[in-house]
Each structure stands twice: as structure tokens, then as C-alpha cells.
Amino acid sequence: MTSLSNPDTSNSATPIILDGRQGGPSGDGGSDSAHERLFAGLNPQQREAAEYRGAALLIVAGAGSGKTSVLTRRIAGLLQSREAWPSQILAITFTNKAAAEMRERVQALVGDTAQGMWISTFHSACVRILRREAETIGKTQSFTIYDSGDTRALLKRIIKGLDADTLGFTVAGAAARISKLKNELTDIETYARSANLSDPQEVMFLEIFRQYTRQLRSANAFDFDDLIAETVFLFRAFPKVAALYQRRFRHILVDEYQDTNHAQYSLIRELTMPIAPAIADELEAQGHHVDRMRDPLGVIPGASLTVVGDSDQSIYAFRGADIRNIVEFERDFPGAKVVLLEQNYRSTQNILSAANSVIANNFDRKDKKLWTAVGDGDKIIGFTGYSGHDEAQFVADEIEKLHAAGMAYSEIAVFYRTNAQTRALEEIFIRSALPYRIMGGTKFYERAEIKDAMAYLTAVANPDDALALRRILNTPKRGIGPATETQLGSYADDNGVSFRQAMRDAGSLGLGPKVTAAILQLAGLLDTATEMVDPANPAGASPVADVLTYLLDESGYLDALRNSRDPQDEARAENVDELVAVTREFARNNPDGGLIDFLTEVSLVAAADEIDDSSGTVSLMTLHTAKGLEYDAVFLTGIEEDLLPHRMSANEPGGPAEERRLFYVGITRAKKRLFLSLAMTRAQFGETAVAMPSRYLQEIPADLIDWKQSPGTANGRGGSQSRALNARRPGLGSGSGSSGSGSSGSGSRWNDSPGSGGYGAGGGRAPDRPKAEWPNRVTGQVRDNGDLELVAGDRIRHSDFGDGRVTAVTGEGAKRVAHVQFEKVGAKKLLIKIAPIEKL
DNA sequence: TCCACCGCGATTTTT
């Protein structure tokens, strides 16, 4: 590694040398050297940002400019100098992982003094506030948080009930519209006032929105967007409640400010408002000592606000993020100080140059140029595959090379625009025995069996949650069908009782004896479990794991999975066991945590939170998930038109610019090596379609990229070249010797044409490849070679790579790996169990 | 009420 002048890049593992405790609790005088040590190694801009004191500070932090360092030192400085108690600090990050990291780093700087800070995501912070203040707004402390799946389930029932689909309403459409309104803090009454009631479509939407709101309320539940919006409403409706938090948080710091939406922005505004004298008087009267904080007029000044962001990395406009929040910060907070961080401590100059020239094409931005003292580094590597699989093979091969050269798998990441692209990558990675992990794909907590188990817990924690009850009513099968469910629902509505109470009253509904018994049994089970978690229980509240085990056993859910004929149910049962293990783990980490705390934590996990730096695997994720992360080597795949920029973004205002930022974010994640790849054909909807190189590729200066196989060559309009390449059958150009075309890529770029007929030839290859070669999903049936025995010296034939000789066999059982020297494509590693190989 | 079968539509990104 080239030596950096700044020892502290934003994610480095370098231990932090400072020990904040050494200064002792008092001495302001002696703290000078501690202070100096705290800020040692920061560049002048970073230092200015960390030390500035004033009402409002905007840190415009380019990618990799060490903003986490600045933030943590800023917090540490406030604590060390005794300007703030830990409890007066609120730091908001985008993911739980970022929050945990920040806490850790502050702790490393100042030690246990850091206890008591709120460092969390917007959502977690709001949940904390809402649980505390639930009664004020007509909820109970045990409210449920509905994730997008729950929201969809609820809307589905509502839309069906209203026959709204005939008017063209879809679940996704309604959900998006409601979400958007909530992000703009438009509640149902406000919306109703402005709605055009002569439009039947709009009337119907209003009804959907109304029912949705009503059902959430009666279920004692908030959806994701409510968490923010309701907190803002709470503060606005109850200034005294707001004042409690305004008084408490004196220093508020917000990371990734460019991705805040209007609701989040408003929340920050509320929290940083000064407290009027009258309310301050009341606080004082209630015993909150605030008089020392008041100014001569009796006002408690607003908290100081620090926001960090980079408008070039704003990639969540589709979700309501408003780039104006950061662009207009100085107008919103007059007198705000602005500090620019442009020195990059992460990437090589080549990578930064590529990033700079790409983002320069976005016209409405403040010019900002990242630079580094590290040096040029390696060139960016480009590759054009014939298909998504070909591209994936290139990625796998290059990863193996990097690994062989000493790079840890965990320092390598593969990014893509859409989750669908994981299929090809996964297939190739499995066959190549490459350890990988997909971040945020089908998330563990989104699996049906996990949601089922969680619904049992939710039903116990929040007896009003009808949605959870409906979910488990006939899971496992108890003979309680939709008709019965509807009857229970209307009984509850008619008698003004909860769904849960309706279940207890099943005896008086005139249902069949079998069904009645089943319902009563479930109701009894839940009631017993509710007693188990009741803190008033003389035996004390049972651990979550025990309750869960009890529910799963007594309901027969686990038995149903274990005795099922469906082979996938075995894996599902294992997942459920895994969930039980998670609850144990939770109890270990949170000795005071109860059922509600567990449910909250699970509801708020994000894709990026799963990343475990020590896992020793390559990380695969979408470009969105990649934000805020960094890796030694980064592969950006699928750099094609209609994928990046994505086809769906074309019609949206600002769409292409946001896609460009997404590309920019991807590029700037790379520390040392960057690989850009694309394919000439890509499978979608099961059919292969022709793909064109992304327009963004041309925005990177040609001399920065070394094309192992350029779109120009692979895609040549003359056709001769591409045909020649295609003719080179078995090798498939996968990484092998065919490189050296760097020059051809630089001189004549392919930008001259879409070349319509150009490479239909690529499709010509498809038929001679038998379908069965590509196993389906990893989860489904995969090719299985059983106990094929291979030893060094054996000759084998691979359906893609041709013939080769086994040089070694490593691993055990199903994970045995053959190291093979192929005649045409060189050395490869193959997972014996599933590789398309035969022994010769 | 449950299960097997068939046909169609979908796909952007996520706290």
C-alpha cells in the first residue's frame, strides 16, 4: 500500500491510538494536548469541519474524503472538551451498520464516556421516541412496525374489498402513492381537502388511503413512513413533548444528508428549533433544569446542527429524497458554515479521474474535483462478454487472480444495478467454488417461513395486530379458510372488538365444531404466550427464544414443515431454527431486551447491515446498497443501456442524472482496482435480448481503461471481427489470452453507432448450448454429480472449458473442489458436486 | 377446504 499522509481513511482498520480517558475527568487546562492528539492527522479542511462551533455546519464531503473521521472526531471533541454530555448528542446515519461503526469509533476515541449517545438511523430514533410517547397519540407502547411486505398485504385486502383493481389500482401503485404522500407529510385529511372529488379514480384512492389509515390505527401499527411522519406530527401537535427532545439534543449530526426526504428534513427542523420562553418555563417547573440554557430573552436556543453529504451521491430521489435539502442548506439555516472536503483518501487517481469525468456530465451541480496524493495506480479493466454468464465468468476469473495475488475475498465486491443480475453471477460463482455472499437479495427476514414465525411473535406482542393474526390463522393448515376469516373479521367490526377477541368468541359465531375448536385452540395458545411475556408474570417474563419455541411447537408449525413432502420445507425448517438462534443471540447482546425490542430490531434491519467484514467472502450487492462502503477491488457489472441507466429511469425527470450518480457511487467505492464489465446479450424474462454498451462508458477517458475485450472489438459493425471471435468456440473468450486489445478500445470507440444488425450473431451461439447446462436456481434443483471421485491426474471434460487435467482436489464432502488445468482456458477451480464436468 | 394444474405478467433501486 502506498503511504498516505492521512492515516485514517474512512474505513481503515488502523487502530486508533488515542485514549480519551487519559486526560482525566477535569482539567480543561491539560486537555490541550489531548485535543491536539484528537485532531492530529486531519487535513486543514477536515480539521476545520471537526472544530467549527456554530449553529449550523454543512460538510460537503466528496466520496472517500474521510467524513466519518471528521464526524467521529467532532463528536469526540465535544465530549472531551466537556461541551456536551453524551446524552446531548444525536447522530443520524443511513444504516444500522454505519451507526454501529460510528459508535465504535467514537468509543475508541473517548472510551466509555460515549455511553448514552443516540447514534442511530432516522427510523430507529423515531421508534424510540414514538414508543416513549405512544400514549400521547393514541397508540400503545407495543405498536407493530409494518414493513413493505405487510403494507402490501394490507393494501391487497383493501383493494380487493373495494374492487379497486377494476379502476386500475395495483397494490404497488397504491403503496407508492401513499408512501409518497407520507414522505411529504401529507396526512389523509390534508389530502382529502385538496383532492379532486369529481374524479372517480381519486375518490377511490382516497377511500383506499382512508381504510389503510384506519386499519393501521386499529391494529396499533405504524408503517415505515409513519415512523418519521408521525414523529413530526407528534412534535408539531405537542410542543411540550417536542421541547423535551429539543432540550435534550444539543448537538445533532446527520450523515448522508443528500438522501433525506421532506419528512426527515422536517424532523431535523423540529429538533433544532429554539424553545419558546413559556414552554421553557413549564419545563423548568417540571423539574427539567433548563434555566442555565436560556438566553437573556428566556429562549432556549436551538441545537447545533451538522450535516454531511454530497449531492453527487444522491441516489434515492425515487424514494422521495430531495436533493434540495442539501443544495439549499445555506438558505434554510442562515449563517451556516460550509466546508468542502475534496481530498480523497480512498482511491487511486485513475479511479478518481474516471469518476470525475463521469459526474462532470451532470450539468446542474457545483463543480467539485476529487484528488488524491496516492498516485495513478492500475488502469481500470474493461471487459465485454458475449452473455451475462460470460461476463460472470470473467468476474470469477479475475477474482481468483486477485485472490491468488494475495487479496482477501472480503476486500472484493461485485455491484450490479438490478437484483435479477445475481442469477448468472451466482451460478458461475458456485461452480467456481468462489465464496460469496449476496447482500440484501431475498432477505432472511422476508422469507415466508420467517415472516410466519415473526407473525406469531407479533401477535403475542401486539394483540391488536389483525394482520399478524390473519397471517397465522391458517398457518399451519388448521382448516380455517377465507370464509371463516371473513366471518371473524366482520364479527370484530360489528361488535367493536379486536380480531383477537373475535377469535376468543369463536364459540358464539355458529361455525362448525371443528373450525371453532381450531380457532379457540390458537387463541388459547396466543393467550398463554402473552402471559409468558407479561412482565407482571410472577415467574418473570420469559426469554424471546422460549416463547418462540413454545409457539412453534404448540402450533404445530414446525411439525408441519418437518413432515411435509415438499423438499424445500426442510430448508424452511432450518431457517426457522436459525431464527430461534437469532433470538438467543439477541438475548445475549441485549440482556434487558424484551420481545418488543427484538421485533423492533428485526423490522429495521437494512441490506447493508448484514455485511460482516470478517466473513471472508466476496460481497455481491446492488449499487444502492453499496453506498457508503469501500473495497480494494470493485467489479461494476452490466454497464449497459437499459440497465445503467435503467430503462425505467428514462421517463422520470432527473432519471438519467440520478443513474449517472449511481454509476459514480459505484466507481468511487473502489480503492485500488476497478473492473467495468458488460455483456452483448442478456437474459431477461427468460429470453435473451441484445444489450448495448452504456452511454456512461464513453464518458470515461479512453486511456484510463484497459479493455480486455472491448465493446468495439466484440461488437464491430463489420461483423467479421465479431464473427471471428464467435468462431473461437470453446474458449468463449473467458479472460484467457485474448487480451491486448487495449489499443483498439482507445482509438476507435464504439460510440459511432448502435449498429442495428451488428451482433445478432451473438444469439447464433445460443442454440448449440444445451439448456440443461445452466442449472436453475441455486435453491432449486442443481446439477448433482453425486459422489464423483476425482484425484489429481484425472482427465475431465467441462461443457464450457473443454478438456483439462485435475491438478489437485481440496475440501471435504459436498464442498470438494477440483483444481483443473484446462488446455484452452488455463487453471480453474470447480466445485465437483455441481460443475458441468465428466470424467474421461 | 385443499391441492394440482395452467396461464400470464413482471422487474429498478430500499429505510
Added chain:
DNA sequence: TCGCGGTGGA
């Protein structure tokens, strides 16, 4: 390609 919803028979 796959997963979902709708249909029809047991």
C-alpha cells in the same frame, strides 16, 4: 424463467 392467482376437481 419463475412466481402468483385463478380454476376445477376431490
